[in-house]
Amino acid sequence: MPQFxxxxxxxxxxxxxxxxxxxxxxxxxxxxxLPQHPAHHPPSRPxxxxxxxxxxxxxxxxxxLASAFVVWCIGYPIVGAVVGSVLVGAPEGxxxxxxxxxxxxxWACVGGFCLYPRxxxxxxxxxxxxxxxxxxxxxxxxxPWYRVMHATGRHPHAFRLWVQESEDINASAAGAGxxxxxxxxxxxxxxxxxxxxxxHELGHHTFSHARFLLALNYYGxxxxxxxxxxxxxxxxxxxxxxxxxxxxxxxxxxxVAGCTLTMCCLVFVLPxxxxxxxxxxxxxxxxxxxxxxxxxYAAQLGYAPALQQVLQHWIHLGHxxxxxxxxPWQRATASHPTAAKRIQRLQTYxxxxxxxx
Numbered sequence: 001m002p003q004f005x006x007x008x009x010x011x012x013x014x015x016x017x018x019x020x021x022x023x024x025x026x027x028x029x030x031x032x033x034l035p036q037h038p039a040h041h042p043p044s045r046p047x048x049x050x051x052x053x054x055x056x057x058x059x060x061x062x063x064x065l066a067s068a069f070v071v072w073c074i075g076y077p078i079v080g081a082v083v084g085s086v087l088v089g090a091p092e093g094x095x096x097x098x099x100x101x102x103x104x105x106x107w108a109c110v111g112g113f114c115l116y117p118r119x120x121x122x123x124x125x126x127x128x129x130x131x132x133x134x135x136x137x138x139x140x141x142x143x144p145w146y147r148v149m150h151a152t153g154r155h156p157h158a159f160r161l162w163v164q165e166s167e168d169i170n171a172s173a174a175g176a177g178x179x180x181x182x183x184x185x186x187x188x189x190x191x192x193x194x195x196x197x198x199x200h201e202l203g204h205h206t207f208s209h210a211r212f213l214l215a216l217n218y219y220g221x222x223x224x225x226x227x228x229x230x231x232x233x234x235x236x237x238x239x240x241x242x243x244x245x246x247x248x249x250x251x252x253x254x255x256v257a258g259c260t261l262t263m264c265c266l267v268f269v270l271p272x273x274x275x276x277x278x279x280x281x282x283x284x285x286x287x288x289x290x291x292x293x294x295x296x297y298a299a300q301l302g303y304a305p306a307l308q309q310v311l312q313h314w315i316h317l318g319h320x321x322x323x324x325x326x327x328p329w330q331r332a333t334a335s336h337p338t339a340a341k342r343i344q345r346l347q348t349y350x351x352x353x354x355x356x357x
Contacts, residue, residue, distance in 0.1 A: 063279060067222040071107045074222075111218045121160070123175050130162035130180050137163055137186050144194040151195075151301045152202055159205065161198075169313065171197045173204035175214045189310065196298055196306035203297030209290045216283070237261060280333060287335040295342055296349060304346045311339040311346075 124130040133141055141161065149156045159177045164170075166182040169189065173179055179201045181194070189197065204210045238261070245254040298307050314320070320338045323331070 063216070063223055064219040067219055068104060070222040070226055072104050074103070111215060124160070124162050124178050128174060128180070130164050133161070133163050140186050141194065144191050144198060148195050148198045148202065151199070171201050173201040173210040176211055177205070192306040193310050196303035197310060199298035199301050199303045200294045200307060203294035204290065206297060207290065207293055209294065284333045284335060288337045291336050292342065292345055295346055299346055299349045304350050308343050308346050311343050314339040
């Protein structure tokens with residue numbers, strides 16, 4: 001096996017200098033049998049599929065606009081007042097507006113910087129808690145990684161492969177070019193199963209799922225924080241009212257406080273609560289659709305049987321049993337479909353005539 005840098009995606013001598021360069025995606029270690037290309041090739045270049053467009057237009061854009069309004073409201077009066085106190089004599093109105101606009105632009109630029117491919121290493125290490133593979137993990141991952149990249153027609157340097165310290169058998173795709181597998185997946189899955197899991201994650205990158213999920217999480221963070229603060233405030237108020245009632249036993253006070261809180265919720269919360277709930281359920285449904293789309297991408301590369309084996313292993317580990325014990329709210333907001341449903345979809349794909357694949 002070739003010797004690797006610490007960023008083990010780059011081999012020191014993957015081929016002798018005199019050997020002609022192989023085609024893109026064919027950079028496999030010497031002696032590694034490469035898979036035959038399937039009859040139907042999935043897209044190799046990044047593009048946006050239907051679920052991603054729906055997530056972008058229906059959920060991400062409104063949530064980002066709401067977050068921009070929150071950032072503007074914070075930057076305009078608060079930061080503007082602080083800057084105004086430092087720059088004495090500056091026109092307050094103009095200064096406040098410029099400060100609010102500056103905070104808004106800085107917030108937007110930081111999100112764009114997070115999506116830049118060169119920031120992937122910092123994102124993987126510090127935000128996602130990923131690490132580089134050990135020498136033992138390299139030995140298990142190098143062949144599956146090269147075979148998958150060959151099957152997708154991509155250069156191995158196009159993505160960075162990381163390892164997550166977790167007991168779960170899983171993998172993930174994030175940001176611009178991050179693919180991660182858990183330590184347990186490396187230890188327990190066979191090479192074909194690792195290939196299938198990696199192909200699934202590359203499907204997320206091909207359809208821009210990972211990039212837009214990161215953007216949705218970042219640009220929706222202000223609204224998420226405000227919603228959680230309001231939720232905590234509401235719970236605190238209700239708890240204080242109930243505690244006061246228990247101490248005093250004044251039923252009239254409880255009724256008045258309850259009616260006041262209800263009216264405030266109807267006036268101030270309901271106009272925001274309904275769109276927020278719709279966005280929450282819509283995001284979960286679209287997330288499940290992106291998982292099925294990534295499964296189909298792996299199936300088009302010929303990895304459907306191996307991916308079915310991984311999903312069947314999930315069933316044996318109790319993933320579907322835990323899903324069955326969820327309440328209706330948890331099921332509606334689940335980000336992944338059940339393993340049984342994914343196996344069924346893969347089998348449906350395998351049963352299709354070749355001309356329809």
